[in-house]
Amino acid sequence: MASHYELSRIMRPDDANIVGNVHGGTILKMIEEARCIIGTRHCNTQTGDRCVAALARVERTDFLHPMFIGEVAHVSAEITYTSKHSVEVQVNVLSENIVTGAKKLTNKATLWYVPFSLQNVAKIVEVPPIEYSSPEQEEAGKKRYEAQKLERLETKERNGEIIMSVSLPDRQTKEPYTVAFSQSSLIHLIGPSDCTLHGFVHGGVTMKLMDEVAGIVAARHCKTNIVTASVDAINFHRKIKKGCVITISGRMTFTSNKSMEIEVFVDADPLVEAEKGKYRAVTAFFTYISLDKDNKPHPVPPLKLEGEEEQKRFEEGKARYLQNKAKRLADKERQQ
Numbered sequence: 001m002a003s004h005y006e007l008s009r010i011m012r013p014d015d016a017n018i019v020g021n022v023h024g025g026t027i028l029k030m031i032e033e034a035r036c037i038i039g040t041r042h043c044n045t046q047t048g049d050r051c052v053a054a055l056a057r058v059e060r061t062d063f064l065h066p067m068f069i070g071e072v073a074h075v076s077a078e079i080t081y082t083s084k085h086s087v088e089v090q091v092n093v094l095s096e097n098i099v100t101g102a103k104k105l106t107n108k109a110t111l112w113y114v115p116f117s118l119q120n121v122a123k124i125v126e127v128p129p130i131e132y133s134s135p136e137q138e139e140a141g142k143k144r145y146e147a148q149k150l151e152r153l154e155t156k157e158r159n160g161e162i163i164m165s166v167s168l169p170d171r172q173t174k175e176p177y178t179v180a181f182s183q184s185s186l187i188h189l190i191g192p193s194d195c196t197l198h199g200f201v202h203g204g205v206t207m208k209l210m211d212e213v214a215g216i217v218a219a220r221h222c223k224t225n226i227v228t229a230s231v232d233a234i235n236f237h238r239k240i241k242k243g244c245v246i247t248i249s250g251r252m253t254f255t256s257n258k259s260m261e262i263e264v265f266v267d268a269d270p271l272v273e274a275e276k277g278k279y280r281a282v283t284a285f286f287t288y289i290s291l292d293k294d295n296k297p298h299p300v301p302p303l304k305l306e307g308e309e310e311q312k313r314f315e316e317g318k319a320r321y322l323q324n325k326a327k328r329l330a331d332k333e334r335q336q
Contacts, residue, residue, distance in 0.1 A: 003079040003130055005038040010072050010098075017215075017225065019295075022067040024228025024286075025211030027093060027107055028058075032204030034077040035089040035111045036196075042079055042087060043115040043127055051115040051125040052196055053087060055203030057152055058234040058284075059110035060324075065095065066227055066295070067106050072096040074103075080110075081141030082127045087113045088141060112148055121198050148233075155235045155283060178304045182220040185249045186213050190242050201240040206266060206282055210234070213250040214262040214286035221252055221260060222290040224298055229259060232285035232320065240281050244268045253285070254317025255303040261317045262286045285320065 007030065015026040032055060039053030067073060074094040081088035093107035117123040132138040174181040186209060194205045211228060218226040240246060247267045254261040266282035290298040305311050 003038070003042065005034055005041075005077045007034045007037075007075040007077075008072055011067060011069050013069055016069045017227075019225050020069045021225070021227050021291075021295075022069070022071075022073075023208070023211060023215070024063055024231070025208035025215075027063070027067065027073065028061070028207040028211060028231070029204035030073060030075050031061075031077075031091045031093065031107065031109050032058075032111070032202065032207060034075045034091060035113065036202070036204075038077045038079060039087050039089055039113040039115070042082075042130075043125060046128045049117040049119055049123070049125050051117050052198055053113040053115050054196070054198075054200065054236075054239065055111060056086065056114050056236050057112040057148055058203075058207070058231065059112075059148065060230060060232050061107060061109040062230045063107060063228050065104045065106045067095040070098070072098055073106075079130055081138075081145060082130050083142075083145050084126055085114060085124050086145065087115070087127055088144065089113065110144075112145075116198060118197060121200075151233065152235050155233070155237075175304060177221065177301050178306055179252050179310055180306070182217045183249070183251045184213055184216045184220065185247055186216075188246050188248065190240060190244045190246060192242060195242045199242040201242070201244075201246075203236060206236075206240070206246075207231075207234060209246075209248050210250075210264045210266065210282070210284060211286065213248045214264050214288065217250040217252055217262045218260050218288035218290075221255075221303075222298075222300060225291045225293075225295075226260075226288045227291060228286060229289045230287045230324070232287070232324075234282065234284040236282050238268070238279055238281045240266070240268045241270065243272050244270050246281070250286075252303055253313045254321060255300050256318075256321055257299055258289055258297050259321070260288045260290075260300055260303075261321065262288065263313070285317075 011022050016022045077091045080090045089111045091109045095106045096103045115125040194201050250262050250264045253263045268281045269278045292298040
């Protein structure tokens with residue numbers, strides 16, 4: 001069974017921002033495309049229903065180095081664990097300067113998928129098992145599976161309220177550096193080009209739009225060049241069907257001296273099946289950093305908080321920031 005796949009593409013001007021940094025959403029979309037191919041191939045290596053692997057969750061993804069226009073992105077994906085109904089895919093992304101030949105590891109990501117039957121979209125297909133190099137490797141994978149399953153359930157329970165969009169005239173009345181001032185929304189109609197064979201939206205399309213909105217929030221707050229630093233776990237709670245109108249909303253939750261955390265929600269509104277009502281489909285936290293004209297980290301203006309809810313979200317964001325900072329330091333010490 002093929003449990004490894006590689007994908008390469010040169011970065012074009014429409015993949016980047018105005019100063020040439022490739023959008024985090026572009027990288028996330030490539031990561032999702034590679035995993036979709038390897039996951040769907042693997043799940044169709046056995047007899048029975050033909051199926052397609054649908055994205056259920058993306059674990060925390062760090063953007064280790066920026067990528068620029070003209071560089072080649074090399075995405076390599078490998079299946080590292082399977083349960084009865086899900087697949088874990090680990091992905092590495094390298095950037096290559098084709099003039100000098102220099103390569104850098106820019107991203108590492110872990111994604112989870114669930115295979116759905118092509119004949120019956122409500123039916124989850126069993127996943128063919130993979131061979132492990134040792135019992136310890138299988139046990140480690142099982143622990144990761146149980147941990148992400150628990151966190152997905154917890155996240156679904158605290159989906160949050162519907163965010164009201166802030167129009168341009170309203171924004172003029174808001175004080176700079178407040179949550180309301182930078183809060184942003186984007187509306188998108190899901191068309192055929194956004195969808196899988198099932199007629200449901202590709203996870204990569206959703207992640208790219210989420211990164212776009214988070215980037216607008218960060219830029220409005222800082223008024224500088226900004227880049228994606230990391231994405232906390234992205235949870236896909238419900239599928240989004242072709243013909244739905246989705247509203248992607250983002251709001252600032254926390255700022256440190258060098259980074260900003262933005263909470264992003266995706267709400268889906270089925271136009272044809274309006275009786276089903278609007279629902280929350282995807283949630284995530286994006287972290288951005290501000291850069292000066294020399295692409296060096298630039299101080300982030302502190303967030304001005306208004307009310308108890310914003311103070312609560314700020315404290316929760318601070319806890320995540322300190323937890324991730326401690327984890328990075330621990331990982332760095334282990335590597336030394």
